[in-house]
Amino acid sequence: MIKKTLLAALVVALLALGWTFTPQKLPLPAQAGALLPPVPATTVDISVAETGTMDSNALLAYRGGEIKQLPFGMDCFVIRHPRGIIVFEGGFGRNLAEHMKTVPWLMRTLAKVHAQTPLADQLQAAGITPGQLLGLFITHNHWDHIGAVEDLKGVPVFVNRTERxxxxxxxxxxxxxxxxxxLNYQVYDFDGPAYAGFPASHDVFGDGSVVIVPIAGHTPGSVVAFVRTAQHDYAxxxxxxxxxxxxxxxxERPWLSRRMVDEDPETVRANLGKLHQLQAANPRLVIVPSHDRRVTSTLPRFLAVSTTSAEVSTQP
Structure with a gap:
C-alpha cells in the first residue's frame, strides 16, 4: 500500500512538473506601457563584446519553449559617451574554468559552456586600458555576468545599495x-525621478543618455539600463x-528554471508583463535580454575578434 501511495505521489509530482513547461501567457497589467522621455540631446554608441556561450534548451528558457538547443550568449555591452567609456555586464572572464566550479550541479549538467575572447582581452586589442574605463556596471551579480570584474581589478564596479x-x-x-x-565598489542610490513606469531612477551621466531603474525579482537589486542612441533605445x-x-x-521560465535562479519569481512574473507593455508603447525600444544571441547579434560588434570558441568543462 505504501509503495502504491509513493508511486502515485511520484506520478502526480512529475505531471505537475511537466505542466510548468507547457505554454501559458502571463496576464498583462491593466495600464498601458509608459512612454520613454524624448531622445536626449546627448546620445551614446553601444556595441556588443561576445565572451562565450552556454548551450541550453529553449524548453528551459520560457514556458512553451521548443525542445531545441539555443546558444545563450554571455555578452558585454560597451557604451561610448562623450565623457568616456562604461561597460554593462562582465560575461565570461579569463578564469572561466575556475568560475564554473561555483555553479550549481544541475546547471552544469544541463548545459555546455564555450569560451570566446574575454572582455579584458578585447579591450586590450582595441587599445583601451582598464584605466580608461569610467566603470563596470552589472545588471545583477550572478556568476555568468561578472567574469570581467576579476580581470579588470581597479575599475570602479557600480552597484546599487540593495544589490551590494x-x-x-x-x-x-x-x-x-x-x-x-x-573591489572598487561604487554604490549608487535610485535618487532620480520615476522613469518609463518605474518608480525611481539613476541617471549615470546626468543627461538622460543612460538611465538605470530598479527591477527586483531575479535578484533583490537587479536593474534595467535604458541606453539612448541616435537610432534606437535599448533596454x-x-x-x-x-x-x-x-x-x-x-x-515566465518553467518552475525548474525559476527554482534555480529567481529570488522572487512572482515579482519577475509581474516584471515581464510590465516590460511587454513598455515594448508595445515605444516603437524605438529594443528589449535586450543579456543571453539572447538572436537579439544581441543585431547590435553593432565591439571588435572584430575571432569568434572561435572552446568548450569548457562544466565539472569541478
Missing part, C-alpha cells in the same frame, strides 16, 4: 563575486527573461 547587500549576504549565489574582493534587462519570447509573449 545581496553580494554580501547572498550565500552561494554571490560567492564568486565575493571571491574577487577587495538591457539582464535575466528578467533569458530569451525575447519571455517578454514578447510574455511567458
Amino acid at each position: 547587500e545581496f553580494i554580501a549576504n547572498g550565500g552561494e549565489a554571490t560567492a564568486l563575486m565575493r571571491s574577487f574582493e577587495p 538591457l534587462i539582464g535575466d528578467q527573461a533569458w530569451q525575447h519570447e519571455g517578454v514578447d509573449i510574455p511567458a
Whole structure:
C-alpha cells in the first residue's frame, strides 16, 4: 500500500512538473506601457563584446519553449559617451574554468559552456586600458555576468545599495563575486525621478543618455539600463527573461528554471508583463535580454575578434 501511495505521489509530482513547461501567457497589467522621455540631446554608441556561450534548451528558457538547443550568449555591452567609456555586464572572464566550479550541479549538467575572447582581452586589442574605463556596471551579480570584474581589478564596479547587500549576504549565489574582493565598489542610490513606469531612477551621466531603474525579482537589486542612441533605445534587462519570447509573449521560465535562479519569481512574473507593455508603447525600444544571441547579434560588434570558441568543462 505504501509503495502504491509513493508511486502515485511520484506520478502526480512529475505531471505537475511537466505542466510548468507547457505554454501559458502571463496576464498583462491593466495600464498601458509608459512612454520613454524624448531622445536626449546627448546620445551614446553601444556595441556588443561576445565572451562565450552556454548551450541550453529553449524548453528551459520560457514556458512553451521548443525542445531545441539555443546558444545563450554571455555578452558585454560597451557604451561610448562623450565623457568616456562604461561597460554593462562582465560575461565570461579569463578564469572561466575556475568560475564554473561555483555553479550549481544541475546547471552544469544541463548545459555546455564555450569560451570566446574575454572582455579584458578585447579591450586590450582595441587599445583601451582598464584605466580608461569610467566603470563596470552589472545588471545583477550572478556568476555568468561578472567574469570581467576579476580581470579588470581597479575599475570602479557600480552597484546599487540593495544589490551590494545581496553580494554580501547572498550565500552561494554571490560567492564568486565575493571571491574577487577587495573591489572598487561604487554604490549608487535610485535618487532620480520615476522613469518609463518605474518608480525611481539613476541617471549615470546626468543627461538622460543612460538611465538605470530598479527591477527586483531575479535578484533583490537587479536593474534595467535604458541606453539612448541616435537610432534606437535599448533596454538591457539582464535575466528578467533569458530569451525575447519571455517578454514578447510574455511567458515566465518553467518552475525548474525559476527554482534555480529567481529570488522572487512572482515579482519577475509581474516584471515581464510590465516590460511587454513598455515594448508595445515605444516603437524605438529594443528589449535586450543579456543571453539572447538572436537579439544581441543585431547590435553593432565591439571588435572584430575571432569568434572561435572552446568548450569548457562544466565539472569541478
